[in-house]
Amino acid sequence: MSKKPPMRTESIRASLRDAAASHRRHADGTTDKISFETRKAGLKVAARFSDFLRDNISPHKRIDNLKTADVKAYAKHRLEVDGIAPRTLQNEVSLIRVMLRQKGRGEFADKQLQNKDLGVPKAPRAGAKESPSKDFVEANLAKLPEREEVALRLAYHLGLRKKEVVMSGKHIETWKKFVDAGKFEGLPVLAGTKGGRARYVPIPADERADAIRTIHRAYALCKAHPKGNLIDQDGLKESLDRLANQAKAAGFKHANSPHSLRYLYAQRVYKEAIAKGMTTKEAEMAVVTALGHGDSRTQLWRHVYSKGMQ
Structure with missing residues (x-):
């Protein structure tokens, strides 16, 4: 044989x-x-x-x-x-x-x-992004078309990833109901999340009024679109590409890409948690949970998201 x-x-x-x-x-x-x-x-x-x-x-x-x-x-x-x-x-x-x-x-x-x-060498866990200044954020948001501007404001206020922002039309009605009822904790985020893992995010109090206005604007834009989309494209890939290209043209690139807006959100969540009386460990857990990471991954806060805290 x-x-x-x-x-x-x-x-x-x-x-x-x-x-x-x-x-x-x-x-x-x-x-x-x-x-x-x-x-x-x-x-x-x-x-x-x-x-x-x-x-x-x-x-x-x-x-x-x-x-x-x-x-x-x-x-x-x-x-x-x-x-x-x-x-x-x-x-x-x-x-x-x-x-x-x-x-x-x-x-x-x-x-x-x-x-x-x-033989793989050790390497620091620190990310390549930085937390931009609020002046930088506002100056570059002003250069964007309305839908992309509102999309990045949602990322800033809710700590959303790019895909989560693009798919926010699936949740915008619920978010509007929450803020209209004065509920600023536990806004659900499921569409576009990593691995389809749901999380519930808070809106920090320091800029809550602007967050409410942003959610209302996003709601109106989604309602005005035939498919309920925030970004005016038919497909997910096309929407992601448009948001990325428009953001880059406005100045959100390299270390200050749209993902860096999550750094600012994380820092605001951390400072608010500390102000409420949480321990450092508890505040770190609050941050990584709000960002969609497991609560055991607090090293992401210490080595990545806390960079350049303002």
Whole structure:
């Protein structure tokens, strides 16, 4: 009887791509949905890693015979040949571990593919954004068309991500009901969130009047659109692209991209929590929860969102 031929490189590529598009499996065996952005990044890493294995290790590599040395060689190539930043490499290796867990090699991924095993250098967790000044924000908002201006004001007042802003038409009626009833805690955010995980956000008191006006303006704009959209585009991708392009043209770019508005929101939530008498730890938990991160990820506040607190 002839031996079964080894699986071709395409098999490991297909396996990794399938894993990248699946639910995320954590080290403790739990799973959750992954965002579109994470899935997209995972598919890119799957293709790049499988191509590296084919060209530099063996055209017959499979998930079940992958070794630590194979991943270590990939990490070295990405650092020394491709010249990527250590933080980027950390993210790529993390995605590879996720994909291997999906394919039944969780023990291998978690015990033999830690960063120290692969020669991945340490890198600071600090983000690339900065908290812009209020004058900068207002000056650049004034340059935007009305719908995009209102969209970024929502991001500022509610700490929304770009996709959440674009899909805010699904929640704007509820938000209007909340603020009209004097309820400024627990506004629901579900559409466009990472992994479809709902969260409930507060409106800090310091600029609450402007937040109410912004929600009323957004409500009117959504009602005036045939599809109830805030951004005047038919598709999600087109709406995201338009908001990003208009924001960049107005001056929201690089370290002060629209995402930096979440820094200002986070800092206002933190200061209000402290003013209410919360401990530092409790205030940090309030911030990361409002931003849509787990309450255990308070290091994101300390190393990322607190940068340049005003």
